[in-house]
Amino acid sequence: MKPSTNPDSRLLPGLLGLSWLALITILYFVSHKPFGPEQAFGFTRGLYQIMVASGLMALAGGLGLRVSRIVSWRVGSEGVSSRLETAVLQAAIGLGVLSLGVLLVGVTLGFSIWLSWIAFGLLLLWLWKDSLNWGCGILELVEIWGLSGRLGRFLFTLSALILLSGIPVALSPPLGFDALVYHLALPQTYLLTGQFYYTPWNIFWGMPQLAEMLYTWTMSLAGAESAAILGWLVALLALLGVVGYTNRRLGARPAAVALASLLAGLTLAQSTAWAYVDYWALFFAAAFLIHFDYALQESTAKSYFWSGVFAGLAFSSKYTSGILVLCALLALLWGTAGNWTLRERFRRAGIFLLGTVLPALPWLIKNLLSTGNPFYPLLFPSGEMNSTRLNFYQGGQAWGDWTDLFVLPFRATYVGWNHSPGYGASIGPLLLGLGLIALWAAYKGVNIRHGIRTAAFVAIPGLLIWAVLGRISYYLLQTRLYLALFPAFAVLAGGGFAFLARQNIPGLRLGRVAGGLVAFVLGLSLLESGLHVIQLEALPYLAGFTDRQAYLENNLGWYARAVDTVNGLPDSASVLLLFEPRNLYCLPDCYPDEILDRWLADMDRLGDSQAVLASWKERGYSHVLYYKVGAEFLRYQDQRFSNLDWTSLDILLDRLPMVEDFGEAYILYELTP
Numbered sequence: 278m279k280p281s282t283n284p285d286s287r288l289l290p291g292l293l294g295l296s297w298l299a300l301i302t303i304l305y306f307v308s309h310k311p312f313g314p315e316q317a318f319g320f321t322r323g324l325y326q327i328m329v330a331s332g333l334m335a336l337a338g339g340l341g342l343r344v345s346r347i348v349s350w351r352v353g354s355e356g357v358s359s360r361l362e363t364a365v366l367q368a369a370i371g372l373g374v375l376s377l378g379v380l381l382v383g384v385t386l387g388f389s390i391w392l393s394w395i396a397f398g399l400l401l402l403w404l405w406k407d408s409l410n411w412g413c414g415i416l417e418l419v420e421i422w423g424l425s426g427r428l429g430r431f432l433f434t435l436s437a438l439i440l441l442s443g444i445p446v447a448l449s450p451p452l453g454f455d456a457l458v459y460h461l462a463l464p465q466t467y468l469l470t471g472q473f474y475y476t477p478w479n480i481f482w483g484m485p486q487l488a489e490m491l492y493t494w495t496m497s498l499a500g501a502e503s504a505a506i507l508g509w510l511v512a513l514l515a516l517l518g519v520v521g522y523t524n525r526r527l528g529a530r531p532a533a534v535a536l537a538s539l540l541a542g543l544t545l546a547q548s549t550a551w552a553y554v555d556y557w558a559l560f561f562a563a564a565f566l567i568h569f570d571y572a573l574q575e576s577t578a579k580s581y582f583w584s585g586v587f588a589g590l591a592f593s594s595k596y597t598s599g600i601l602v603l604c605a606l607l608a609l610l611w612g613t614a615g616n617w618t619l620r621e622r623f624r625r626a627g628i629f630l631l632g633t634v635l636p637a638l639p640w641l642i643k644n645l646l647s648t649g650n651p652f653y654p655l656l657f658p659s660g661e662m663n664s665t666r667l668n669f670y671q672g673g674q675a676w677g678d679w680t681d682l683f684v685l686p687f688r689a690t691y692v693g694w695n696h697s698p699g700y701g702a703s704i705g706p707l708l709l710g711l712g713l714i715a716l717w718a719a720y721k722g723v724n725i726r727h728g729i730r731t732a733a734f735v736a737i738p739g740l741l742i743w744a745v746l747g748r749i750s751y752y753l754l755q756t757r758l759y760l761a762l763f764p765a766f767a768v769l770a771g772g773g774f775a776f777l778a779r780q781n782i783p784g785l786r787l788g789r790v791a792g793g794l795v796a797f798v799l800g801l802s803l804l805e806s807g808l809h810v811i812q813l814e815a816l817p818y819l820a821g822f823t824d825r826q827a828y829l830e831n832n833l834g835w836y837a838r839a840v841d842t843v844n845g846l847p848d849s850a851s852v853l854l855l856f857e858p859r860n861l862y863c864l865p866d867c868y869p870d871e872i873l874d875r876w877l878a879d880m881d882r883l884g885d886s887q888a889v890l891a892s893w894k895e896r897g898y899s900h901v902l903y904y905k906v907g908a909e910f911l912r913y914q915d916q917r918f919s920n921l922d923w924t925s926l927d928i929l930l931d932r933l934p935m936v937e938d939f940g941e942a943y944i945l946y947e948l949t950p
Contacts, residue, residue: 315821323448323819326503330495334368334510336400337375339408341367344374361421361521362567364414366587368514369564372491373590373636379490380639383473393497421520421529428792429533435799436533439540440513442806443550445815447505450825452813452832453551454696457859458871459484461501461552464493469865475647477661478868480670483653485640487593488554501861505552512549512556516540518563519764522570523771526728530778531771534711534792537799538770539763541705544695544756546806555760558598561591562761565601566768570731573608578628581609585632591761592637596655597753598761600742601735602633608734665881669874669917675748685744686713689756702756707798708766711773711791712736718776725772732768739765829862835942839902842937842945843867850899856911857904857943867902873911877921886925894948901946903930 312320345367386392401408422433446452451461459481467473476482488511492504516536524532540546548555565587572580588605591598609626617625641651648660655671658664675681676699681688690709693700716733719726739762747754774795778788810816818828829837840863843852852867854860855876860869879889893901908926911918933946 313821319819319821323502326448326499327444327506329499330503330506330510332397332401333375333491333495333498333507334514335408335412336397336404337371338364338368338411339371339404339406340374340400341369341371342407342411343404344370359417359521359525360414361417361517362525364411365514365518365521365560366564366567367411367414369561369587369590372511373487373586373593375494376487376490376593377636377639379494380473380486380643383467383490383493387472388468388493388497389471390497393494397494397498415517418517418520421524421532424524425529425533428789428796429530431796432533432537432799435796435803436516436536436540439546439799439803439806440509440516440549442803442810443509443512443547444506445810445819446547446550446813447509447552448502449813449815449818450829451501451505451552451861452829453548453553454859456505456552457861458869460489460554461492461496461504462859462861462864462869464489464496464504465501465861465864467493468497479871480654480661480666481871483644483648483650483655483660484596485593485637487590487636487640488557492552501552505550508552508556509549511560515556515560515563515764518560518567519767522563522567522764523768526570526768527725527771527775530792531775534707534774534795535767535771537795538705538707538711539767541707541795541798541802543703543705543802543805545704545760545763546802547695547809553757554594555757557594558591559760559763561587561594562598562601563764565591565605565761566731566735566764569605569608569735572629573731573734576625581625581628582632585629585634586636588629589633589636592633593640595758595761596652597758600739600759601761602630603742604735604738605629607738663878663882666872666874666878669877670872671750671752676751676754679748681747681754682744685747686740693756699754700756704756705798705802707795708763708770711771711777711795712766712769713773714776715769715772718772723776725775728775729769729772732765732772735765736762736769835939836904837862839937839939839943839945840867842939843900843902846900851897852900852902852945853893853898855901855903856908857902868898873907876926877918880922880925886922886929890929890948898948900936900948901930901933903944903946904942905944906942 382388382392382396422430425433451457453460456462459479463476463479463482463486466476466479488508491507495504495507516539519539520532520536523535565584568580568587569584572584584605585602588598588601591601606626606629609629610622644653645651647653648662650657650659653660654662654667658667662670686709689700689702690704690706693702693704695701695703715725715729716737719729719733739759743759743762774788774791777791780787814823814828814831817823818825823831826837826841836857836859843850843863843866846852846866848866850866852863853875854867854869856870856873858869858871858873860867876889879892880886883889883892912921912923930944930946934949936945936947938944
């Protein structure tokens with residue numbers, strides 16, 4: 278018989294034993310510290326930056342949910358999408374509204390840390406329940422995971438590891454070229470001056486700044502790294518939107534393949550951490566694809582209007598995302614017309630265009646008021662873009678040859694390399710390899726046709742427009758300009774896998790072979806992404822073993838050393854960067870050569886090197902930081918610079934007093950009074 282015990286008699290010995298264990302543990306770690314104060318600070322800082330960015334994203338989701346209720350836009354109840362897709366649509370609306378709110382504050386009240394925190398806190402108090410409800414919609418991913426089978430779960434795991442590899446890079450000082458030129462440099466400028474204003478010294482101010490407004494808010498709360506984390510979260514939601522849509526249209530395993538087809542490319546795998554706007558365009562494009570698919574089914578005025586809104590939000594992130602508008606109009610006027618009358622076709626297209634214009638209008642108006650050109654710095658001379666600068670920026674002999682009109686998908690895949698001339702991006706083999714299979718299968722009438730129909734309406738005309746624009750300008754060939762097409766490409770890749778998975782030959786299941794190839798390619802992408810993190814030394818920086826300056830010098834070379842010296846100049850110094858467009862780390866007293874045409878434009882305008890020098894002094898510049906290696910590369914490798922008066926530049930610089938030479942890569946000169 279088991280003896281009875283009195284629980285009360287065991288309470289005191291138990292507490293004493295637990296207290297003794299805790300005391301010994303504390304005393305041990307007092308003398309055996311697992312990490313130092315640097316590591317503790319780095320961990321706390323990173324966690325804080327993640328929490329701020331996540332809080333802002335949650336606010337966007339909650340606000341989008343609230344807006345959808347106010348305007349009676351309940352996409353889930355109307356059958357447009359799964360809960361995951363609905364969450365993506367709501368986040369898109371919320372981010373768009375918040376961005377316009379930041380713009381309005383910037384031009385009226387101005388930016389300040391206390392105002393940022395007050396707005397953040399009040400919105401959290403107002404929207405916390407909506408934000409929680411919004412987040413629950415994302416949990417549908419768990420169901421998709423369960424339905425995707427062993428292959429799907431394996432691909433989801435590899436994809437998650439690739440995405441996680443971007444977090445250490447995002448939490449480290451920004452390195453991305455365009456982020457240092459304007460995506461983060463402009464927000465930093467606004468915060469330093471306390472207002473949103475026209476910056477004539479950086480023509481990229483004229484680009485739509487939906488993402489930059491939210492980067493500004495996030496940077497005011499937790500720094501540039503938190504803005505990069507916000508960009509990472511947008512990338513995550515963009516990819517989840519593709520997964521949700523493909524799952525609904527084709528199934529869970531094709532959804533995993535669609536995700537893999539995007540992350541198999543090195544550019545898309547690594548750019549989640551760059552604090553660029555490319556993934557913002559892809560995110561809004563995914564939202565557009567989801568809702569446009571619904572609009573084509575329901576064919577209501579409201580559905581066309583909201584599809585236009587999402588296309589307009591994509592345009593508000595990147596001008597070239599306007600390609601979605603052209604694709605949608607082609608679909609409405611021709612591709613899906615059916616028995617519609619001509620008047621009905623134009624009516625639907627007009628409703629769609631109205632939705633497109635509304636979110637884009639504020640960015641066009643700010644350009645019009647500041648420069649007289651709503652599409653500044655493009656199309657025609659305005660503001661700081663005279664005809665010489667405009668021809669230089671938009672011109673240049675198109676890269677490649679006429680065959681790009683017909684084989685662009687192949688060349689973009691096999692000739693495109695990350696940060697290289699021409700296409701400038703590595704997009705992996707799966708989009709092309711599986712996407713063309715899907716189009717062929719749909720042409721043959723295979724039953725995946727319905728699942729990829731809307732994606733094909735975007736992808737096919739989008740490729741044709743890209744090919745034509747790429748023959749007009751060197752600049753317009755770049756793959757990253759057209760990431761708004763990539764959700765459609767990914768759906769086609771999922772469709773190609775769905776077709777192969779249904780094909781069997783005696784003794785061989787083609788779906789397993791195709792799945793193995795997809796997993797192999799995605800595994801290589803994971804390996805490259807992991808090696809990239811190691812190469813950057815992001816983890817040692819986050820762990821406190823490398824300081825900020827050492828991290829920057831390791832990755833940016835002599836540029837980081839030169840900028841550090843520039844920051845040490847007297848407060849009265851004003852530095853002109855020559856052949857160097859990156860100025861984030863030396864703001865507010867350095868002015869970029871943002872499209873590398875400073876010398877060309879000044880010589881064309883003034884006609885004489887001494888007049889150029891006098892002009893620099895009149896503008897208040899006290900120093901010139903000359904990127905010698907970059908200038909020499911352009912001099913001999915880029916035909917746009919072949920006609921520059923290099924001799925006059927060399928003579929002018931030789932006569933200036935040299936302050937410091939940074940490894941013969943950068944030279945700092947003083948402009949004597």
